[in-house]
Amino acid sequence: MAKQSYSIVEYFAEHEGYKCGYCKSPDTNFSHGMWAHSLTVQDYQSLIERGWRRSGCYCYKPTMTQTCCPQYTIKCEALDFRISKSQKKILKRMTKFLRNELINDNVGASGDQQDNIDINNKEVSNYEKYLEKAEKNASDINVTSIDDEVSGRLSVDLVNSKSQTNSTSVSRSNQEQINSDKKSNMHVRNEITNVVPCKKAKILRLERKQNKLLAQGKSQSEIESIMKEKKQQNYTKTLEELFEEVYTGLKKLELRLVRTAPMSPEYLKTSKKSYDVYKKYQTTIHGDQAEKVTEQQYTRFLVKSPLQQWTPNNGPPQGYGSFHEQYWLDNELIAVAVIDILPSCISSVYFFYDPAYSQLSLGTFSSLQEVYLTRQLNKVTSDLKYYYMGFYIHTCPKMRYKAKMRPSKLLCPETYVWCDIELCLTKLDNAKYNRLNDDLDAIDEDGVIDIQEVLILHERSVMPYKKYKGQEKITREEKTR
Incomplete structure (x- = not known):
């Protein structure tokens, strides 16, 4: 089957205030939203570097100057990661547990949660709001013709299907450019050490x-x-040395990376077990009502993904796309990390675990594991060197663990450059919304676009926005005659 080399998204112009899942204010949360019918990993990489995140197939970007709890994109520079004493204790605690040397089995870090998207957040209501509309339009996303003016900007396999009216945005993937420009690193095996x-x-x-x-x-x-x-x-000791000690215990802790988009046979064999762990986590840790934690909800948010699978020769062995990293303890599934592997980073989506193992501080452990995984993949593909932790919300206490992953940077919401978190935290103590970039003359250099040239998918035909508007004008005039 030919693979798509383009992305199709459906932007939602509505911009209403809704309940905030963090401060619980009823109508002060604002964000842009769009449904991703299909996304290349390169396009999603670009989106998260502009402040977007995905929740299942729904993508959203907080309106930072309006929303009550500004959400700043945060990334950790994994190759230079400096483990703290408290983080090292968590790895040592896991080592003792696996060696049956843990004396007090009931002591764990309080508030240890790795919630990179909050399922309780009202983005969920937006998801449900647009799901029906997106599913209705899903049959119209095939491309059957390309306007001559843009034929050089998009290369796709045309699919014959019935023509129905629909208007969505199409963005060209830079996949071929990256594939040609990127040097092959398959034989790169340099050891990464934590040198300060x-x-x-x-x-x-x-x-x-x-x-x-x-x-x-x-x-x-x-x-x-x-x-x-x-x-x-x-x-x-390096992070690698500390993890080597973790996996030498009497108990067997095994991590399995299984693809979820498309759902791999490995995932399908364990999907019921994954859902069972998720339900335990949501009802016990978040206090959700059991009847509302359905398998359908779980699949929509944490299994389905718009990311296209991409496995180039010079990429990581498992390729790029959406995955579950499963934690198996003596063949029992105890935790799942939902992650996206992108050209420049591992992007953490969510993490859930069996509450019976809360004493192991699995939230922080998984963050360290994902930094470790990033460093391992970097040995094969040198461009992949960051660990994206989703959003950092300074006013939300349970997000504070992200600021402890050092060195990290926050994305300036006005100029879209990365700023050292140490300097940012002082600014955010004084004002919850902040430009972050100290250079007052800096501007968003990628923020100026010609909307007339944006690609539109209309009645399965790709055309620039200016031509689409012209056709719409003619159609309206004909209807008024």
């Missing part, structure tokens, strides 16, 4: 220590021996 550059203060401390030992009458060889021993004592 020496700081001036650290060098000064070493010099003071050496001078002190000289003053005590120590020889140069004795000083070197003492300093070497001290260095070994202060050695910081």
Whole structure:
């Protein structure tokens, strides 16, 4: 079957205030919304770098200057990740658990949740609102003709089907360009270590220590021996070394990466178990009513995806697209991470786990695991080096764990450049909405487009917006005669 090399989205012009899932205000949450009938991984990468996120096939972008709880896109620079003491304790705790050495099995991190999209958020109501309309138009997304003026901008396989009226946006994928420009990294196997550059203060401390030992009458060889021993004592293990220790226990923790779009045989075999874990999580952790946590809801939000599968020779072994990373403990499914693997990043969508294992701080553990996975995939495809954690909401306490993944950056909502989170947090303490970019002269360089040239899919024919408007005008005039 020929693969699509284009994206089709249906934009919803309605822009009403609705209930916020974070502060619970009834009508102060505002966002743009669109239904993604189909998305290339390159186009979705571009969308999230403009502040969009997906919830199933529904994509939304908060109207930052209007919404009550501004949601800033956050990413972690995985290759330079610096694990904190508290995060290291969580990995050590998992190691002890798997070795049957965990004495107190009831102590866990409070509020440890990795909710990159909040199922309780009222984006859910928007999803339901537009689902019927999107499904009705789903049969009209095939392309049967391309206007001569734009034939060079879009290359697709034409599909013969009945013509019905529909108008949606079509964006050209840069897949071929990336495929030709991107160098092959299949044989790249360089080890990534967590090296932190020496700081001036650290060098000064070493010099003071050496001078002190000289003053005590120590020889140069004795000083070197003492300093070497001290260095070994202060050695910081890499993230890779810490995870190697995790997987050496008596209990077997196995992670399986299964594709969900399209649903792979591996996923289908375990779909019922995944839903059961999800239902336990939603009812216990979020307090949802059991009758409302349906398998249909679960599939819509966390299984179905508009992302097209793409498996180039120089990409990761499993290819790009939407996946579930399943956590199996002695052949029992205990947690699932919903992720998208994109050209530049792993994008975390959601995470849920069996509440019986809450003491293991699985939310934070999974965040560390996804950083680790990003670093592993980077050895094969060097462009993939970031870990996107969804939205960061400074006013929402349960989002604070994201700010602890260092180094991280927030996306400026006005200029769409990445800003160091340390500087951003101070600004957000003073105002919940902030430009973030300190350069007052900076502008959104990619924000100026010619709407007349935007591609429109109308009656299964691709044309520029200017031609579509011209046809619509003629149609209206004919109806009024």
